[in-house]
Amino acid sequence: MLRLRDLLLRWLLVPTLLLWAGAFVFGYLHSLDQAHAAFDRTLLGSAMVLAESVRLQDKDVVAEVPVAALEMLRTDAHDRVFYRIADAGSGAPITGYADLPAPPPGLAALPAFFDADYKGQRVRVASLQHMVLAGAERRELLVQVAETLDARHQLTNRLVLRSTAVQLSLIALSAGLITFGVRRGLSPLKRLHDEVKSRDPADLEPMDTRTVPREVVPLIDAINAHTERQRQLAEAQVRFVANASHQLKTPLTVLRAQVGEALQQNDVEAMRAIVARMDGTTEATGRLVGQLLALARSEPDRPLDARDLDLAELVQQATFEQVSAARARGIDLGFEGAGPLPLRGEALLLRELVTNLVHNAVTYTPAGGHVTVSVGRIEGGVRLRVVDDGPGIPAEERERVFERFQRLDGSGAAGSGLGLAIVKEICARHGAEVLLSDPPQGGRGLCVDVRFAARAGG
Ligand SMILES: Nc1ncnc2c1ncn2[C@@H]1O[C@H](COP(=O)(O)OP(=O)(O)OP(=O)(O)O)[C@@H](O)[C@H]1O
Ligand SMILES: [Mg+2]
The missing domain is CATH 3.30.450 (Beta-Lactamase)
Structure with a gap:
């Protein structure tokens, strides 16, 4: 080097x-x-x-x-x-x-x-x-x-000898002075190096820029900014683990209570009703664990397992998986669009994205409502759209709902507030953008658009 x-x-x-x-x-x-x-x-x-x-x-x-x-x-x-x-x-x-x-x-x-x-x-x-x-x-x-x-x-x-001797001594002298000067001039960098090296790995405090030469200050500032991001990331991670543990604890507590309740029943029918509720709780817990795994998988530092795939096929499959759940809730769930719509990305993550959006639409739209999932081409890429005629999300809340563990007041249905955060991270990994808006045909409801660039995630 x-x-x-x-x-x-x-x-x-x-x-x-x-x-x-x-x-x-x-x-x-x-x-x-x-x-x-x-x-x-x-x-x-x-x-x-x-x-x-x-x-x-x-x-x-x-x-x-x-x-x-x-x-x-x-x-x-x-x-x-x-x-x-x-x-x-x-x-x-x-x-x-x-x-x-x-x-x-x-x-x-x-x-x-x-x-x-x-x-x-x-x-x-x-x-x-x-x-x-x-x-x-x-x-x-x-x-x-x-x-x-x-x-x-x-x-x-005589002239040659004398001037050679004089010039050689001058050259040696100035070389010595230059070397000494350079070494002296660089000594603050050496001090900085020693300081950074002797730092505690857990010490994420910014470095003092007052004692370093002015030319080095931008470098130290950049390192400090990086360290600050690192600190925020570490804090966010700690917060996430705490929140996730809390979220996991809740359904487990509910499950234990249900088990206790079931054990006290002598009547088989009553017990069956409780076990059916337990089944719902277990399924919700399973979904939560799946969401936490999806979040871990979409972390920016994990390499993306990107392949060429067809968005139409992938979205259609993920939608059909939720048809029976939608029917059970009295929702008319439909799919529009035809492939192939070439896209490069990680199928597992993209399916998780579609599942979360369709699940939200089906969950928050009251019985008798309609949910339409569609795919198509747009300028320079492909698009996924999920439209429902439920309560929608007020414009001023459309940013906040993408944060982890954020839910709207009175959402009614059970959930942990991770779905849209997962959608956003998967989009980021694929260079896609996600947009919430009012339904294009007017009326109440929500329209979620996800736009992929032609070779997204490649
Ligand atoms: N299609 C929708 N219609 C109305 N509100 C929605 C819709 N999708 C999301 N929301 C609102 O945004 C909030 C955040 O959604 P998100 O999917 O992130 O979490 P969640 O659905 O509450 O929980 P999770 O998906 O983790 O089980 C929801 O609680 C809900 O209030
Ligand atoms: Mg959700």
Whole structure:
């Protein structure tokens, strides 16, 4: 995994080192240039001294070169100095080292400098033109002084060594400072890491953002928000378990009372009537356990066992399972629509959804009422609709009834308030939406719509 420290070091150190290297090369080349210019000026000075020592004697050029002067002009004890005086026009040598190379033809106006090979060594040559006058006589002369390059090489070597040493120490120093700075700068993160690590697993309190760097605050805020959701979830779970146990206890208490009552009966018919009630209580308890299991199964962190299925077939089956219960209550339960209506989802959960909606409609609609279950296509998906002509749910209660254990006052029938909560969670797992409204044909009652997107839950 990428470490922030390495990332920072990489982005600080590499560019800094490249900059240093660039500055080093540039500085080195610049000082080399300056050193060469200084040597060249000295060399030209020698040529001028030489030129000044030339006079005309009976048309002949006489150079009284002061050897000591040339000696003095030598920049280094090891360097050798050569000179040459020639006629500027014809190029014929007059005195000095006759074979010293003349300036290359293309060279700019004199005085000029150029490099050449002489006596097996590399030399630097300074040339200038000088005019000597004696009475009416005048001669244009080319004066050249050359020197070997030992002194220059020594100087450049010294320059390289010295600046390399200085630059390397500076680079090492700045690398050290950058590393130290990065480490210091990241120390609040390390503190934060230690704090989080040493936390009690049950501690879901938000972390203090006052002691962390400002850039990290959004991260801590996000973690705190996540922890807060976690805390709420844990609380909701505890509440749910408490409520569920309570809900389970009630029918068991009723059952025990019924058993006690039955045991006291001597008359078989009376006992039969009580056992029939016990049967109803047991069935209701079984339904409650089924609902609790369905809730657990629709938890968001449980993977969905999604398959391709036909909504029409599934809804028709689930509806027919409740036909006899509806008939017993004097309700006319009908199904409309034809398949196939392709849908991807978990059949067990979807059947639970339909069962809860149909059960509600059949339960809360008074005898003589009508319940119609229908399926069909809608734009971009498929739809399930359950319409009844019962009492309906007032608009202001249509949100609350989806919460767990919430029932409307005066519902009459027995129930635990889990049905619609289950419907909502199963919808959420399948990316579907559920909507309560007034019946489309008008009048009293309730219309429940569930809309699935084409490949919902896939
Ligand atoms: N079709 C309906 N007509 C009128 N009221 C309804 C209808 N469906 C639900 N309700 C109201 O909404 C409440 C919540 O319904 P929900 O299915 O969640 O719980 P329940 O039916 O009371 O209990 P459970 O389904 O867990 O046995 C019900 O108590 C009832 O008051
Ligand atoms: Mg219900």
